[in-house]
Amino acid sequence: MPDRVPLVPVVIAAIGAALFALPLAGLLWRAPWASAWDVLGTEASRDALRLSLVTSLSATGIAIVLGVPLAWVQARVEYPGKRLVRALTILPMVLPPVVGGVALLLALGRRGLVGGPLDSIGVHLPFTTAGAVVAETFVAMPFLVLTLEAAFRSSDLRLEDAARSLGAGRLRVFRTITLPMVRPSFIAGAVLCWARALGEFGATITFAGNLQGTTQTLPLFVYIKLEGSSPDAAIILSLVLLAVSLVVLVSLRDHWLVLR
Amino acid sequence: MTLTAQIHVALEQFTLDAELSVASGQTIALVGPNGAGKTTMLHAIAGLRALTSGRIELDGVVLDEPSRGVYVPPERRPVGVVFQDNLLFPHLSAVDNVAYGLRARGIGRSQARTTATGWLERVGLERHAAARPHQLSGGQAQRVALARALATEPAVLLLDEPLAALDATTRNEVRRDLRRHLSTFAGVRVLITHDPIDAAVLADHVIVLDDGEVAQTGSPEEITRHPRTRWVADLAGTNLFGGVASADRHVALDEGGVLVSADEVTPGRVFAVVHPRAVAIHRSRPEGSPRNTWPGRVTAVERLGDRFRVQIDGQPSIVAEVTSGAVQEVGLTDGADVWVAVKATEIDVYPA
Numbered sequence: 196m197p198d199r200v201p202l203v204p205v206v207i208a209a210i211g212a213a214l215f216a217l218p219l220a221g222l223l224w225r226a227p228w229a230s231a232w233d234v235l236g237t238e239a240s241r242d243a244l245r246l247s248l249v250t251s252l253s254a255t256g257i258a259i260v261l262g263v264p265l266a267w268v269q270a271r272v273e274y275p276g277k278r279l280v281r282a283l284t285i286l287p288m289v290l291p292p293v294v295g296g297v298a299l300l301l302a303l304g305r306r307g308l309v310g311g312p313l314d315s316i317g318v319h320l321p322f323t324t325a326g327a328v329v330a331e332t333f334v335a336m337p338f339l340v341l342t343l344e345a346a347f348r349s350s351d352l353r354l355e356d357a358a359r360s361l362g363a364g365r366l367r368v369f370r371t372i373t374l375p376m377v378r379p380s381f382i383a384g385a386v387l388c389w390a391r392a393l394g395e396f397g398a399t400i401t402f403a404g405n406l407q408g409t410t411q412t413l414p415l416f417v418y419i420k421l422e423g424s425s426p427d428a429a430i431i432l433s434l435v436l437l438a439v440s441l442v443v444l445v446s447l448r449d450h451w452l453v454l455r
Numbered sequence: 456m457t458l459t460a461q462i463h464v465a466l467e468q469f470t471l472d473a474e475l476s477v478a479s480g481q482t483i484a485l486v487g488p489n490g491a492g493k494t495t496m497l498h499a500i501a502g503l504r505a506l507t508s509g510r511i512e513l514d515g516v517v518l519d520e521p522s523r524g525v526y527v528p529p530e531r532r533p534v535g536v537v538f539q540d541n542l543l544f545p546h547l548s549a550v551d552n553v554a555y556g557l558r559a560r561g562i563g564r565s566q567a568r569t570t571a572t573g574w575l576e577r578v579g580l581e582r583h584a585a586a587r588p589h590q591l592s593g594g595q596a597q598r599v600a601l602a603r604a605l606a607t608e609p610a611v612l613l614l615d616e617p618l619a620a621l622d623a624t625t626r627n628e629v630r631r632d633l634r635r636h637l638s639t640f641a642g643v644r645v646l647i648t649h650d651p652i653d654a655a656v657l658a659d660h661v662i663v664l665d666d667g668e669v670a671q672t673g674s675p676e677e678i679t680r681h682p683r684t685r686w687v688a689d690l691a692g693t694n695l696f697g698g699v700a701s702a703d704r705h706v707a708l709d710e711g712g713v714l715v716s717a718d719e720v721t722p723g724r725v726f727a728v729v730h731p732r733a734v735a736i737h738r739s740r741p742e743g744s745p746r747n748t749w750p751g752r753v754t755a756v757e758r759l760g761d762r763f764r765v766q767i768d769g770q771p772s773i774v775a776e777v778t779s780g781a782v783q784e785v786g787l788t789d790g791a792d793v794w795v796a797v798k799a800t801e802i803d804v805y806p807a
Contacts, residue, residue: 356503357542359529361556362607371555375546 219437226434227427234431242408243416243432250324250412251392254331255339258388261332262339263381267373269340270347288337295333296401303329303402326403327410331392338391342384346377383447390443394436458611458643461509462499464492471495471667474509475645477660479610482637482644484658484675486651488686491664493647494539497613500645501536502529513610513643530559535604537614539647541596543588549599550575550584556607574602578636594625601636611643618653630656651679651690663687681805683726694729694773697807706804712770715746717799724807733801734775736765737794738785747797756787763787767795 227234234240269281287295303310303320310320320326350373358368374381396414403410405419413432421429456479464471471492477483485493498504500511502518505526511519518527535556543552553571558564575581578598588596597617604612617633618626634657637644648654654661655675663671663684671683679691688695698708700720705713706727714727735741741748751769758764763782765775773795777787785793 351542353538353540353542354544356498356501356529357536357538358544358555358559360501360503360532360534360536361603362530362559363555364530364559367559372544378546 222430222433222437226430230427231431234425234428235435237428239407239411240416240428240432243411243413244435246324246327246408246411247393247413250327250331251335251389251395253328254335254392254395255385255389257328257332258336258339258392259385262336262384262388263343266340266343267347267369270344284337284340286337287334288341292334292395292397292399293401296330296398299326299330299333299398299402321402322404322406322410324403324409327399327412330398330402331395334395334398335388335391339384339388342380342387343377346380347373350376386443386447390440393439456514456610456643458500458511458513458645460500460511462496462511463507463509464495464499464504465507466495469495469667471499473662473664473667473669475662477643477645479642481660482646482658484654484661485645485647485664486649486654486661486678486687487664487670487684488649490666492667493664494615496664497536497615497645497647500611501534501613502527502532533610535607535609535612537597537600537604537612537617539615540620541588541600543591543596543599543603545588548585548587549580549591552588552599553603553606555603560607571602571606574606575599578602578632592625593621594629597621597629598632601633605636605640609642611645612637612640614644614646616647616649618648618650633657649690651675651687655679681726681728681803683807688728692731692776694731694734696727696729696771698725698727699723700725700804704799704804706802708771710771712749714771714797714802714804715799716802716804718804720804721806725804726807728803728805729773729797729801731764731774731776733797734773734777735796736767736775736777736781736785736787737796740794741796746799747802749795751793751795753787753789753791753793756782756789767793769795773797 265284269277269284300307300321302308303313305311305314305319305321313320320329354376355368355372358372363371394414395412396418399410399412400415405411405415411419413436417429417432417436420426420432457476459476461474462471469490469492473492473496475483485496487493495504499506499519506519506521508521510517513533517523517525518532519525544555547555550568550571553574554567557567557570562570572581572584575584578601580595580598580602583591583595588599591599597620601617618630621629630653637657646653646657648657658675661673661675661678662669663678665684665686671678671687678687682688682691682693682695685695696706696708696710696714698706698714700706700722702722704716704718704720706716706720706725707713708727716727749769751767751772753765754768755766756763759776762776762778765777765787767773767775775795781787787793
């Protein structure tokens, strides 16, 4: 006789799963489908959409430029203080984003550690679009770095030896062997990084403020509209963000949804 | 053209101290147990491992000499390597694998592909040009790896266990191919193997490495006939004893026991070799010749085709190879007490 599945954990599991499912159901149920196009057509929401795309893609780009070498160094170079750097890299993932925003303000603000000198050469980050990009990069880059570092660590160094023995210099080896070997992880890391940047709220509003067309990204717009004039717009744009999340999830399914 | 190398590499747990000299058209085999330093030696020649001290020189050009601060990186050495497990680039097709070295030398894509296709033709794989490495059989991958190493027309070809990953049937076939390709390669050839057949078929000269040092050098025949390490003797399937010879042809063995040879023997440290087929096993003490007879106990009986290899513990311990008839006649089973006899004419003694 086959074992009967015990009831208690199944019920608790169902409640747990419902905790994830119910909010989504609520969102879909309350969505003002009829006015969706009108909402998406308003200037403020189009500003927020456009700004979110620009800032999140810029943040991803910066994360790639800075994060790929960082991940490579962390995976391949032994140096004192490496563990400290690793801890710093992971920190933004566990740090409350609003604390990140405060910290960025104190470092890069007008009277901040680096902000003062930056200010004197005409670079102003707080309450600018560039500031929003910096806040998003700060919060999102760890996703790229960690994913890539693991991939660099597990890739076969002997293939790089083989390439060098065939006459390829270090840069060529990196471009033609190392990077293609970690391509799946690179794509996954970049997509995760972008998704995190797109949803960034706490650090952005703290460091960059909430100025329409300049720093008011989608999540900020949703929050403001829900509290104020137009909850319908908040719901519709929430659905937009939800759709993006689902697309990301499905596109990375081989990476995250399959237990190996 | 000649490759000469005095290689000293000091690692945390291991030191390699070895030298070699190979002329073009010659194949040298590096043999030895795992961890003997074969791959480290190959990597030093390829530039993938820098010397701690010593010197590597190819035809008058110094490739590595730490005392003078000379080190040519691997990408600028005229050295082609066929790696263990082939190490084909998994994301590139066969033809692009072969073209890789040409592209790295600045040759345009289409010309590199044309040349690479020519190399694939030479190894009989032009029809697999578009295949990815995982679509190739072990033997095919090995040939692509060889073509890739040869395509840049190096002066030195290094092969690290090129046949190790293959199954027994493919092995013979690929070994034959490899022999043909090696003979058409005009440069210096260095081959790592742990298979005495590979060494015998492919190499002109053998260097036996043991624990980071050269234990023996010579032709494949010399090495197997007069081994100097237990490892080679085991591979060659012979019994090797170290000992001290006295003027009356008696050899006192290090592990106990005495062997008497029929040949003249130079007194001093010697090796003595006994082929397992020359070892006779008796149920009781044999009559007649009292020399080279000693008691022992059977510890293992292993079938080898139509013959049996019998491991006998005694002074000295020895391996015998006997017919199945003898096994039944003498009643050879584990734990049986027997007498071992070896004719003095079958004991080959040479200076250590």
